[in-house]
Amino acid sequence: MHYVRFLRAPKVAPGRGNRLQIQLLFTITTDLGDSFLFPQKLLDLQVTASASSSIGTSTWLLSDPGRLYWEPGMRVAKPTLDLPVAFERAIQAGVRIQICVRASEPSQHADGAAKILAIASEKPRYRKEATRMGAIVPAWISLNLSGGDTEVSMRRLQLSDSPTGFGYVEVEEEIGESIARHVWDAGVVALCAIAGIDTAPENESSKHPCMVALNQLLGSREAINVLELGCGVGILGVGLGAVYPKLSQGQCTILMTDLEEAEARARSNIARLQPKTLESEEPQVRMLYENLDWEDGRQGRFGKEAESRAWDLVMLSDCTYNVDMLPALVETLSAIHSSNLKQVLGEPFTTKVFLATKPRHASERELFELMEKEGWETLHKQVLQLPVLGAEPESVEFYLFDKSSLIDESR
Template sequence: MHYIRFLRPPAIKTRQIAARQSQIHVELVLTVTTDLGDSFLCPNNPLDLEVFISENSSRRNWDGHSENDEPDRSQQFRKVPMPRPPRWTAGSRVLKTDFLLPAFNSVEALGEATLCVRPANRSLSSDATADLLKTHGLVMPIYVELRSSGPAETVALRRLRFSAPGSDQLVAMRRPVAVEVEEELGESIARHVWDAGVCMTAIISSICSTMPLDGEMNNLPKLRDILTASDGLAVVEIGCGVGILGIGLATALLHRQRCDSGRGAQTNPTRPVSILMTDLPEARDRAVANISRYDRMNSHGPPQRDSGQDGSEEDRTVEALPIPVDYEDLDWEDGRKGKFGAKVNARPWDLVMLSDCTYNVDMLPALVETLTALHRSITATSSFSVAGPKVLLATKPRHESEKALFELMHDAGWRISDQTVLPLPVMGSEAETIEAYLFTRPADSGP
């Protein structure tokens, strides 16, 4: 998969055309690269791009694009007319484009509008989870908030809309569902979304859906059992990066609750679900910012009927609150020694998950030892018999040396109990894959 990126913040300029009239001029500097930024898109045919702008600064109910590929007018989201749309061709490394915003006559009128750049051909755009699960989303759009005052925005937004099959569409129409995370502008690969995290989010959205799309794969039945259990769920993510997987899981679980409620199914909006994301200290600011963004986007859900103590419905309604998501620093060099923070040590975890963490083979021993130490800590300190947490690993194989992870996991007593492969077509290059594995480990296993 490829990603449209801003190499620098959009430049907003004002052109005076009359005594009391001016035009807003925007300049963009873009590139289209892989998740690691190690190669540029080299398409067989030119890739035309288009620009949209939304005047809705909150974007709380923003559904991106309607079925006819035009902006949703109720959200004041419109396509920017451009005499020559930007075009990415084979051999390109940087693409510069500029345009006028005819709907705005002053910088102040912009407010905090949101700009989106995406492929003009909708079938090539990774807008929604269905695009990834049906393997035709090749290029991921990018969003950025335009600031009319103050310092220029230093982060862009990635947004993945959850597809809504069947009657789930009724809930989605009232409240479009999407996972949205900030990533840093520029070419650095740090604090960006990567392929495995994005695709695993799409897989989880299908697993948690009450009505999966026709043809969607569901080859992780044991993971489904874990994620849809009725007796609570505690998940810790290691190496969370910007947080798309952890926040994606929270969004998928919350969407399931709301769909159940929308169909009148018995549901408990206060079901004990907890998600903790961890990473190195340098990831903290972006991860915490994205947790806050998730909370804001989901803080006012559709009302649900509340049940009285006798099982009858009461007249009052309750709100489907966001699934709690938290953050704590975790260095694997500490984790491999069994040194965990207070939040990690606070509870026995049902599931440990990670994505895009196997590319640095030098860190694989510390990673496996951290997983094993966490498993031992939980099974040794729990006051009741537990099997220990399962481990969900999502990865995009990049080089042969990464296979060492599986040998290390096996030697530490971990066994694969569930797995699946998601094809990942790549425009202008050979197809790739995203692999997902569910590992289990007996309490007394390993050296």
Template sequence: MHYIRLLRAPAVVRGRSGQWLKLVVTITTDLGDAYLSPETQVELSVVGAYHDKKGFLRPYDLTQATNPRWRAGMRVLKVDLPIPPRMPLKTIQIRATNRRLAVLGTTDVYPRPDGQALIMGVYADMPVGEGEDAIKTEVCFRSLRLVASDPDAPVNVLQVEEDFGDSIARHIWDGGVVTVSYIADLCLDATSDEKSMPVLSGILRQRDRPLNILELGCGVGIVGIGISRILGAAFAGSDKILNVLMTDLQDAEGRARANVARCLAQERGSEETVPSIDFESLDWEEGKDGKFGEKVQARPWDLVVVSECTYNPDTLLALVQTLSALHTHSARNSEFPCDMKIVLSTKPRHSSERQFFDMMLKDGWAVCEKDVLPLPVLDDEAQSVEVYLFTKG
């Protein structure tokens, strides 16, 4: 999968001939280690949104006259587009013009029937004010429609902020996008009861008791928040209690909490079950000894989610020991003791990651379910994301 990235905040320049939107973009992999190099050029669309005189938000295609094009060998694309007079743009979206290439919803990722390669677009708020006094946005965001099998279901959109630029910090990764899409299929697609991971599906769908889900290494929060939105929609209209707690090192807290706030703002006034979703810092070097914060200690955990966290072999032992300590904590809960399970999703990147599975086996964990999810790449070898469900004892 490739990602359109804004290398800096969008800017509006005004002159005698009118006003212009100036963008600097690139298209790279999730780690920013390779640029998109297509055999044929990829057209991009830039769609703005503005409030009309009645206050309704309306789309406007800024590229209706000409589309910017990304070609093989490019690293940066600078885009200048005219903005119609007296059109106060609120947000912009940059995506592949070809709908078959664009990621707009979870079913564009999984299940993808045609195996077509994917490019995820990017959104950004426009600066407020003019000139040197203009207030520029500090982040862009991704938007992914959580597609349900019921065409009459309310539109449920997951939005996740990330930083400008193409570094790996404060960005979503392939594994997170695919995992959210896979869980959406497990929980929101009611057309078939034959799920590839029935035990995991059963845990996510359980209704007889509160469902407590903990995420380790949440990053910007796409998986934890995605699960919250998906299960909120799946349990809409019920009295189901859902608690989601995301954890990571303290330097991830700012972006994770900003995305939690964005999620909760979207849910206000909806018919969905509004889950409890929060963040708490957790260092695995402390977690391995059973040292957890108040929020982690507050309840047993039915499911611990780990996505894209096995790439660094130096942290694997602490991660495994933290998982075992969480299992012990959950099994000893006086009110609702539970046999905690772990769902791991990973896009294999190098052979050293296999150490994690050896360590898990030595610590008493076993794989009870597995699925391999295809991840096509434009004009390159196909990749995959692996999903495992672990149980202990």
């Protein structure tokens, strides 16, 4: 997929006739930021502004259709747009305003689980068709007129179209050129597939044995403990927190972990998730964060939360691209299994691992040899083909591994 990425905060300044104008600076790249969107023809973009107050939300279209294009070969867009008078008034009234850049054509606008699942497929498409099909994930950014620097933009993923569904999940990520602290394809697509179990049961992904097994695991227990490794900004963990109440009546604890530098953003995104639910005395989903470096994890050194319970499910997305880190990662998974066995005091226990990855190079296959050596069994593999606008299709793979107490005892 491609992502709209703000490179700096929007600037508002007087233009012609002293009317206010807004200047944006953004690009459209892949998740790794290694290639810019190169559409076959001009791609029409839309910029909207929404003002939210206690009486509701007003939305203005800031660029009329046909006014703003992403052209083949472009690397950045720097449009200056006139602001409607009503919008100027909203700014003057100090109302919270968000700007959104998206593809105008709905089929190219990847704003929700249903849309992303609809373009992903288990069967490869003809190349010609696939290069026309990919989608662009929109970005939102708050207008900060107080002079302070805006450091973050938002991704907002509609998880369900139904009024009784679980709405959308919003995560903030860093703006600018940095490739760190933002969402990646594997986490986004994994969340869409998990949301689809409830909202799109007829989709081929929801019927795949991998999703069926995940649904059984999440839905069949009174309480489940989920530990996420390398959570980044938290799209998968926070997203699961939003989806879980639709999959189960039980209680769920989700502990998201990463390196210290990821902590602030991950905590902030936990706080964005249904604040009322999280603050209630007995929330159905408890979301926690704790630092966990795999160099510590592989030695069995865990923080207070990570060693406080047995983890039924360990999950991770897009954490296997750095081959040098694979031994530490796999040994951390095994150390979590050993810690689980200590928690259950000799009772049989099976640790399951859900892993989502967008394979980027052949050397990543080493992961599977390491997992096998450590006694992890591959239960299911699911592959979703992901068309990319103007480029070769890519794929996202999901794996469900498990390791039981018997295997650990025999080692």
